[in-house]
Amino acid sequence: MELSQAQTYSQAPGYFRRLGPLDWLFGAMLLGGAVFALNRYGAFMDYYEKAILLLAAPTFAALGWHWKPVRWLMPVVALLALWAVSLYGGDLDMANKKFFLKYMLSSQSAILWMSTMFVFSTVFYWIGLAGRSNFGSAVGSKLCWAAVVLGFTGMMVRWYESYLIGADVGHIPVSNLYEVFILFSMITAMFYLYYEQRYATRQLGPFVMLVITAAVGFLMWYTMSRDAADIQPLLPALQSWWMKIHVPANFIGYGTFSLAAMVGSAYLLKSHGYLQNRLPSLEVLDDVMYKAISVGFAFFTVATILGALWAAEAWGGYWSWDPKETWALIVWLNYAAWLHMRLMSGLRGRVAAWWALIGLVVTSFAFLGVNMFLSGLHSYGKL
Template sequence: MNPTIKSTDKAAQHILLEQKTFLRRLNSWDWGFALIMTMVAVFSQLHVGHNMDIYEIAILWISCAASILLGWFFKPLRVFIIASVFLAYIGVTFYNGDIAQADRFVLKYFLSSQSAIMWQCASIFLALLCYIAGALLTRKNQAPTNTLLGIASNLTWISALAGFTGLLVRWHESYLLRPDAGHIPVSNLYEVFILFLVITALMYLYYESKFAIQKLGGFVLSFMAVVVIFVLWYSLSREAHAIQPLIPALQSWWMKIHVPANFIGYGAFCMSAMLGIAELLAIRSETAGKKSWLPESQAIEEVMYKAIAVGFLFFTIATILGALWAADAWGRYWSWDPKETWAFIVWLNYAIWLHLRLVAGWRGKVLAWWAVIGLFITAFAFIGVNMFLSGLHSYGEL
């Protein structure tokens, strides 16, 4: 046997022996974060447990465990979660059990749900401008990153923090307005759009840090800016920001798990579409033999694939949860309601996309175009059905 190969095998085995399990890789900061989240869950149950049934208490502790695991998996998320809970607690404290306190300076300009959400919207536009300017600067200087792109990433974090804080405070405000009808803020299009912006920002920030794709931020943030424009129009023209009591169809604990899972899928699919546009531009430059300021098309496609895979997983979970909710509410799992039908079309679209990539081995322009077209299919399932069709889900009309 070749002694070089033998020594290489021994080195590889030695490296494997030195690798630690996931739990052994955790440090004191990780366990400290877990302790903080556990204390938050205990505090929440002790102070608002009277408003929760057994299912909601279970959701509280599952959410606590999920937050801990996410914080261990993506370290920056620990600061985000703690900061958003802390800011929301400050906002709740300033209300002091009275919705009339909303005129206080800190609430009026920073920590009421509406002011926090407005900060979210402003941060998204500022982040978009910095991403575009930073990308143009990298094109000029031929550098992978710069200060402007770093500022853009920080502004995207701020937008997610402000939006999530706003949702948490809005949850409390719903109880202040109607103590017997408070609810989690995912019950109408306005609220789920804010959730969508938070989820999309966090997912993009994860992929940005993992794959060093800061130059693609302008693509993702441009779509988010369009959503912000819609949210602002929807709020001003329809008074959508006003907190309304839940209709009977939504008075269920199923909503607390079905809607967030759904919007992880929606956020991933929309982000993948914008990455598809970036890949098409990169392919065009590569085909023409020009040096592109974008990452290589294969690298963009890899991120797009991972986003679709994660989105497909959560969209599948959300569809199953929706069927269980339908059985609980209407006595049947599936009724081919327009919303259900289009959800199935979305699921089938990305199932075929993943099959073609993983089994058939397709790559490149076709899959990029497919992801872009998938955005329109997803958008129609999300909002087009509410605008043009009616059915059992008509409570989501514009």
């Protein structure tokens, strides 16, 4: 089936000829929303924000055209977030007074539900793998999608809640460990779900969901022990539009590197004779690992360049050998070497898988260990 579709696409005279009415409707809705926002709120935006708004419509339209689930994911998240906004009515105290806000749609409630869905998703994926049950894996996949919907809803609502606290407090929710752990979980899950559909297999879910569940576990501990869910004003150095693009690009790298590591662990198990008939072929595992690292490396490179530009603006220099910068460079060099060996020397097999798995240790230290054990200019998320 996939082969026949590919042949049909290759014979089509143009990309746009492959788009159906729902694709065009999705694109039109995004464009209409961008134009409405520009007309209504343009006076409060600078040129950067207007450019981002206008570029978002074709970018997300292309994403939805390439990966069809985005066409329903974005409207559902938008409707749930707008419902929450309407329930608030401009009063943050409604979070404890309105039933649906208190138990489902406030940012903290939605994130708790997201965390729960991810944990149950992991359980069902493992049930599906252990019992060779398509039902268990299918439930795991649906729970993962539910977690993604609730997670993005929670982030959108948290963004709005920050402005209810005060116009000078409001900011995009990617500024501290609590928020970026949510972002990490969402990005990793989204990339996994894409590969799940692309390769028509749910057998990688048990492995990838483990790293997401670990992130959720840390998130819950951090929330309870540090009151981390409270929205705090941004530190002066973070009050920059660079944060809105540097941090998400960085965590696309972290998320895909983590995904590649977990796929690498599945590769090692199968290559040593374990779960032979329950995992995809070694060729598929190797291809997913390679593509995940390639995507992550591209975004991590962009994030590093953006971080240097931000540093020049905030601290007067592009590079200061701050611990976070140093470890970001180590991560970059690690995956640059992996890709170089792959392309130049044909790196494959167990060596590539072990390298990807060890890369998770390096990435984890750069992501979290620096905040725990080292100090420096990037000390915004200390434990």
